[in-house]
Amino acid sequence: MARAGGKANLNDVAKQAGVSLATASRVLNGSARTVGAELQERVREVAARLDYSPSGPAQAMARGATNVIGLVVPDIADPYFSTTAAGIMHEAEPHGMIITLSSTQRRSEREAEYIASLRRQRARGVILVGSRTTDSRHEADLRAEVEAFTAAGGRVAAISQHRLPADTVLVENRAGARALAETLVGLGYRRFAVLAGPSDLVTARDRLAGFREGLRRAGITLDSADVIPGEFTRDGGYAAATALLDEDRDVECVFAVNDVMAVGAVAAFRDRGLNLPDDLAVAGFDDIVSLRDIWPPLTTVRVPLEQLGREALKFVLDEPGDGSRVRRFRGEVVVRASTPALG
Amino acid sequence: MARAGGKANLNDVAKQAGVSLATASRVLNGSARTVGAELQERVREVAARLDYSPSGPAQAMARGATNVIGLVVPDIADPYFSTTAAGIMHEAEPHGMIITLSSTQRRSEREAEYIASLRRQRARGVILVGSRTTDSRHEADLRAEVEAFTAAGGRVAAISQHRLPADTVLVENRAGARALAETLVGLGYRRFAVLAGPSDLVTARDRLAGFREGLRRAGITLDSADVIPGEFTRDGGYAAATALLDEDRDVECVFAVNDVMAVGAVAAFRDRGLNLPDDLAVAGFDDIVSLRDIWPPLTTVRVPLEQLGREALKFVLDEPGDGSRVRRFRGEVVVRASTPALG
């Protein structure tokens, strides 16, 4: 509580150095104004001796700005988001920015709340990662908060999510999924099923749509019974895969719209006694590094997660900040053992 | 820059509501002092209308305390740390605490720096996760910063790391590794190798020591050539495993001191054409959830990562904060397919 507890403030430093507050401040900030060498030395020496630590909150007030960037993710334990976060932090460091982290536990209705909190903190910017967009009530709240934040002079960037009045970093999910479908068809697969993730997640929807497009070009259509929705998590993938098996469809290759689900699906198939990849091929999306060692290694679409984060941070830090710029990243299809070429 | 940009402050609210600053503040904080119902309503109404957002920095100044808790981890992209972080955030939420995240990129010499930054932010507390302890020069810096932070009234908690003047949450690495060794011996294994991780990491050292103890009880000793140091990462595990293979030792079971390394080792063995688990058994430590689906499923020691985080946060939030309390968690051996019973 008594955060002041015996610690020296700038006033103490100034007094002990026998200079004014203004001078002390100037010395310690390397201000434009010149200060005599002798005084500089004296001030610095005293500051060091008193173990002076400038008050962030006070500086923020006086300067009218903080160095805080807020990061809002659905689930920090998910490797997709933690990798993206790593990219952001990497970029933030050299700029002296402080990252505050909020995890919505995949309850996107909390995003608005967190942005409001960030506004209270007077954060410079917010980076929003991959939220949903269809629940119109919550979306309205979210838009309102984003606008309020922007109106207050803050900058907002979004990753993997359209429709927000903010600079946006996008993955070309559609194109990536389309290319993946074409590749799989090229490998000889004809009968597909898709573990489609949550239907209110743009990312999931786009990947499904792109995949469909790719198949259609090859004259293949996806029966609606072959599209299994579910959670965007490992367990969601497991459940969807189990459901698929229960329907007993005739399928050669399963596309899970993200790697995490794909891993769950692989586990489910194995639990049911299937021998992968011979009995069934599986493909994912994202190319999550920590999942590269599962067996069989997943065919997937590589997404430059860290770069997504870095670009988003650049958006937040860049001066201009006109209306809403967009930066797109292509995914690259990576074929691995989980989808061997057919006969 | 101009973060003030047109936004209303408490003064504006007070004026428009026709009350004093003090009253407005009291209403908005639900202060102990009672305020007439009518005024309350008026103030709230105006605040809402002006979209008033109290300034965090200003509140921090006036109150002499922030709601910031700093979290310092080696690498947020590592599932060990991201899971722990999730536990912390989970617990932090209901307390209205704000988490700021710093990732040292496994360069522990930066920890001191980050703590200093947190002190400047006037953070209430710091949670330090799993750093090294042997480099005496950096350790001295770190201790100094921790003490300075504490002297300034902040609270420090450490996870998986002794020797710091702070409340500590520990995993019983030694006992866990010992139990694991005994279990493996019970399964019939006799010839072991250990991928030991970095020698300056207490966690790694304790696990190795515990494993050795367990073996010794069974009359087995570990040749120093059977202990391969390396990085605490997937690639470190891969490299160490490769090195082990190159030495061509006669080994039945490899213990990697954490799961992430174990996964790297599994990949290395497979790349060398070994058929797991028949040709070689592998065990890990931590029971990282996102790694549960690798093949073969890893025998490991389960560590309650989220709980570690939660307890650490409790330490930071709890009133008392005497000297340095310690909370220990046992690990639980989990046998899976990667170490089948022998013969």
Next chain:
DNA sequence: AGCATGGCGGAAAGAGCTTTCCCGGTCTTG
């Protein structure tokens, strides 16, 4: 010698809150 410059240091005005202290009016109570 007289005056305009420039350099350097200080006083003071905020920045936006919380909280203590004070005061006038009510309500209670003997």
Next chain:
DNA sequence: CAAGACCGGGAAAGCTCTTTCCGCCATGCT
């Protein structure tokens, strides 16, 4: 009915800095 206890409200101090505005003194010029 007077007096003390309360209650609700406001004025103002204080938290720790940054930055503008002033003023002093020493130069440099003419």
